[in-house]
Amino acid sequence: MTLPFETTTRIDLCAGCPLRSRRLCRVIRATSFGNGAGGPRLRRLPQDRTLQEEGGAPNLTGVLRRGYLRAERMMPDGRRSILGLLVPGDLVGDWAGAAGSCSLAAATDVEICAIDPRLARRVADEDAALRIEILHATAAQTARQLEMVWRRGALTSRERIIAFLVMAAEIMPVAPQGDGSLVLTIPISRRDWADLTNTTVETICRTLGYLADKDMVRPEGPGRYHVRDLDVLCRLAGLDPEHDRVAPGHDAPAPGPGDRPALRLCHG
Secondary structure, rough: OOOOEEEEEEEEOOOOOOOOHHHHHHHHHHHOOOOOOOEEEEEOOOOOOOEEEOOOOOOOEEEEEEEEEEEEOOEEEEEEEEEEEEEEOOOOOOOOOOOOOEEEEEOOOOEEEEEEEEHHHHHHOOOOOOOHHHHHHHHHHHHHHHHHHHHHOOOHHHHHHHHHHHHHHHHHEEEEEEOOOEEOOOOOHHHHHHHHEEEEEEEEHHHHHHHOOOOOOEOOOOOOOEEOOOOHHHHHHHOOOOOOOOOOOOOOOOOOHHHOOOOOOOOO
16 A cells, blocks of 8 residues: 655755756756746655555656665565666656556655646646656666666676675765775665565675675675775676766766667656
8 A cells, every 4th residue: 555655845945955956957947837836845755655556656746856766566476576776866756647567665765856747747748858858867767777677687696786786886875985995875675685686685695795705895884885896896796897887877868769678667
């Protein structure tokens, strides 16, 4: 069952927001609803609360401001499969007027800049700049999801776990250290990590123990890991550090039609 939001607050959403400089957010602010009466409202959702049921209509439309959402499906045998993560700056909900092909739930506590979906679609119909940015953001999310699907099919369980560490360093908080290493914070649960990489919590524990024995990754507290050399991890996962490390960003050029096959994005 989809549960209600914890709070709804009307504030100046852009003040101090780390996404303020993103192209999509700049275009939204410039539209007729960006700062008007139909402008965004801040919606907060606690961890593990369901935002959208599989196959159901999205409960809201907006932009993920803080935290991570997981796109997931229940398999016929009852197992859960996480198909991808939505990260800050990703589109959420009914931007295209279609029902979601999978459910959305909060992998962490989240904040969403929510917009009336009917108003968003009407303004997008009238505003070419907004339509372009919606396409760019959707392409970036699709490319990231395709990369996750490819890794699940092409890599071994150990490689998938290490590849997730590499990806996490691009989409989750990191603190660079003076020696070239970094401290990575992974705010999602270990169970979500396992389901996202199609493995088990026990296999993650064994892999982290292996990496610690090799002095590659050292735990520094709950959800915090000291990574000595990200390029070495990338190669250990069977990835190319020059091409596979960077997660597609919202301000990067959208992939061309021949770059990747089409995939329906599970953001609603």
